[in-house]
Amino acid sequence: MGKVICIANQKGGVGKTTTAINLSACLAVAEKKVLLIDIDPQGNATTGFGINKDNKNIYNALIGEISIANVILSSGIDSLDIIPSNIDLIGAEIELVNYDSRESRLREILKEVKKRYEFIIIDCPPSLGLLTLNSLTAADSILIPLQCEYYALEGLSQLMNTIKLVKESLNSGLILEGILFTMFDSRTVLSSQVMQEVKGHFNGRVLNTVIPRNVRLSEAPSYGQPVIFYDCRSKGADAYIDLAKEIILNAKKG
Amino acid sequence: MGKVICIANQKGGVGKTTTAINLSACLAVAEKKVLLIDIDPQGNATTGFGINKDNKNIYNALIGEISIANVILSSGIDSLDIIPSNIDLIGAEIELVNYDSRESRLREILKEVKKRYEFIIIDCPPSLGLLTLNSLTAADSILIPLQCEYYALEGLSQLMNTIKLVKESLNSGLILEGILFTMFDSRTVLSSQVMQEVKGHFNGRVLNTVIPRNVRLSEAPSYGQPVIFYDCRSKGADAYIDLAKEIILNAKKG
Numbered sequence A, B: 001m002g003k004v005i006c007i008a009n010q011k012g013g014v015g016k017t018t019t020a021i022n023l024s025a026c027l028a029v030a031e032k033k034v035l036l037i038d039i040d041p042q043g044n045a046t047t048g049f050g051i052n053k054d055n056k057n058i059y060n061a062l063i064g065e066i067s068i069a070n071v072i073l074s075s076g077i078d079s080l081d082i083i084p085s086n087i088d089l090i091g092a093e094i095e096l097v098n099y100d101s102r103e104s105r106l107r108e109i110l111k112e113v114k115k116r117y118e119f120i121i122i123d124c125p126p127s128l129g130l131l132t133l134n135s136l137t138a139a140d141s142i143l144i145p146l147q148c149e150y151y152a153l154e155g156l157s158q159l160m161n162t163i164k165l166v167k168e169s170l171n172s173g174l175i176l177e178g179i180l181f182t183m184f185d186s187r188t189v190l191s192s193q194v195m196q197e198v199k200g201h202f203n204g205r206v207l208n209t210v211i212p213r214n215v216r217l218s219e220a221p222s223y224g225q226p227v228i229f230y231d232c233r234s235k236g237a238d239a240y241i242d243l244a245k246e247i248i249l250n251a252k253k254g
Ligand SMILES: Nc1ncnc2c1ncn2[C@@H]1O[C@H](COP(=O)(O)OP(=O)(O)OP(=O)(O)O)[C@@H](O)[C@H]1O
Pocket: A011, A012, A013, A014, A015, A016, A017, A018, A019, A040, A044, A124, A125, A126, A182, A183, A184, A211, A212, A213, A214, A215, A217, A218, A219, A221, A236, B010, B011, B012, B013, B126, B149, B150, B151, B152
């Protein structure tokens, strides 16, 4: 039965899409059946796999125009499917406002396909609006990418508060998968300071895997490929393989 | 009469806040009278100056609870005032929806104070929602920070399209101040590729100043200071001083 992991953080540019794409690909390479859902109107996870944005997508499924099964595309990688997104999704934020249970639309429509996959990964936009709330409501756990920078710290307590509210009112089963340090640069004092501070405050809720800053990770999307296929010997690929192993282990402990 | 410059890009983490803070500070150091408005619920520009988030802020002024003049704070730097923000601003996206001219609330309330300043700089959230639309409607020009990375390219044509729509329906005077390359890393091929591509497509609309990746820029916010006060000899400070000069020159040509 598919474990739904939501990749979210309202701070922009912290590595949500990079984590969603590369974790999904590494789970698929480990022969897990995976579905990646792009619920960000920017559609970066969609183009990160070289997929055309003109397809029917998560927007059409959310507003009930088409069933979710009909927007699932193959990624080109065995055992990894993708539900794309595009700019139409901006409309969903306004259109969903009038639905009764507007925060649980995604959870409702996912019921149809959830059992086909072992992992369902959702890439969220940089906000705590209705699209992210839908993902948190549909999720079993949330993985928080955290850039090792000062502003990233600032949003963390706000995000933890939102998780608590969602757990109380929309999804009592929601747990924290963990905080993932991204773009860690061992040469700067700032990176280590932020890491120490977070480990101090959120002890036990930080994932063991740390993603280093690695230019191969930012080059890969321009080739429409996850880093494990673009450069499997890079530090970026190694880190996301480790992350996939850690996520599989956590799921077993369940 | 104050020139209003909106710092916007829906892509997250591209240097909007860093540009808003450091451009404002460098304009103030050049003895221009400046107002910085933080219209992002994350409140990063507010904490980047070490300002407490518990003050009355742009949210209270937007919903008409208090006049805009009463939420202006001193930054601690001569000739630079700040209007802070905080998480309450998330409520404005929903509350403003019911106002008649919901996109022009900011333009309306700014009329009261606009003539006190030579420059008004607005830091936007990573989205094209109502808060960014309000800023584009109030602005004389938009400055687009662009990280030299692949995903940053993707959002550019969407943003240009939004600017065109705002110009047609809400603010016919809106012009492009320019595209500002940020976090430019001369060691990577990707940075130069993105720069070439953008210069090719948007010839003549790119600012001459380029902001290099510089760790002093990301350290400064943890001290609540703009980089020109944190480390005035850094490459980051030099770049933002150059930017301020270029913006002043553009305003004179006006
Ligand atoms: N570990 C890394 N090393 C180097 N570059 C990285 C790394 N992770 C992400 N990047 C690059 O940093 C930029 C921001 O990452 P990404 O787009 O994944 O963040 P995001 O949180 O999804 O952004 P948004 O908030 O806009 O959705 C991208 O250009 C990406 O290629």
